[in-house]
Amino acid sequence: MSGVSQDLYEAMSTLRAVRRLRRDPIADDVLRRILQAAAWAPSGGNVQPWRVVVVKNREKRRAIGDLYQPLWQKYAAGHHEHLSKLSGEVLAKQKRMLAAADHLGDKLAEAPVLLVYCFNPANMAITDSNMDRPSIVGGASVYLAVQNAMLACRAEGVGCVLTTLLCAEEAAIKSLLKIPEEWYTCGVMPLGYPVGKGHGPISRRPVNELAFADTFGNGVVL
């Protein structure tokens, strides 16, 4: 399991969403390291209640892309409207992001690999499932693996981005990929080598806006 040497903190701090992807194939050994990274992730009870369908088949990618395009266009409409409230560098940044996302909306199927993440809730202890608010804890047994895969992509120079819009077409995806009844989908991740610079600087909130000391709202100072 040697392969690529990559500093952990450098990988995390340069993991960008890469939405303009080249059609060039991804070598099997690169894909294997990305999938192995996902497989190493912890999960509740070490059950690993997730699977991933690695879609290389051109017709299946096209079918998934055809499902994604209208979902993205509908979703993006709200975003484009939002732009009218912005100005300056914030507007410019949002426009660049949206242009890249619109590109992906049209070209998802051109990514050489689509990872379709699946989960089986029967194998999960979803501790917030009966509460009077949205449940998200089931995600703990899947998205830790997804983050490992994304960091591995970064290490391998492969662009990627996680999309969850395709849940709205879950029935069609399940039929296309012969996903059994008791398994569901929770994300699609196109993989491909970047058209542009790919990974690089990211823009995130400072730690003291996200982390609090002993009391919510009490910004941590470390």
Add this chain to the structure above:
Amino acid sequence: MSGVSQDLYEAMSTLRAVRRLRRDPIADDVLRRILQAAAWAPSGGNVQPWRVVVVKNREKRRAIGDLYQPLWQKYAAGHHEHLSKLSGEVLAKQKRMLAAADHLGDKLAEAPVLLVYCFNPANMAITDSNMDRPSIVGGASVYLAVQNAMLACRAEGVGCVLTTLLCAEEAAIKSLLKIPEEWYTCGVMPLGYPVGKGHGPISRRPVNELAFADTFGNGVVL
């Protein structure tokens, strides 16, 4: 953001759940790197709809530990029963895991730091929220950050494990940490230096049981 040098794949392949933790404090610069790692994680629309309360206060840790103990005992009862069906190395391994988890059940409050992860569903696009099956997609905007924090712990030699049982005592935790009404909890992670060897070899399913080629169930061979 220099600090510790850590190979990405080595971190992932040796990130164990560490449940026996020393009381020794964790230095601020170490904690800062762990929290910064979380802050670097991607999220839907780059909204970062999560926060983390870093609980060092002894009384608050004790209160959280007192909430955790009965939840763990109740949950563990089923696990202990399950042991009677096992034998050999599988049984021995499960017994070791349960003994460590029972220890944590009693000693959660002794960890020098408890990270309490919070999320605000109003800031999330939960694309599977109205489906006829459990929703987990909200987790995509939180657990990517959690995995970054765990990998950073590995790099820093800090033991950690993600627990989600405390959702059942969310009201009490919210009151204790003054978490606003619109924010909820989705995990508690004790941090501490390991009593024993800490991080090391992990046991996971092979990639070809988790990853499929083009069709669900068609094990990928790479």
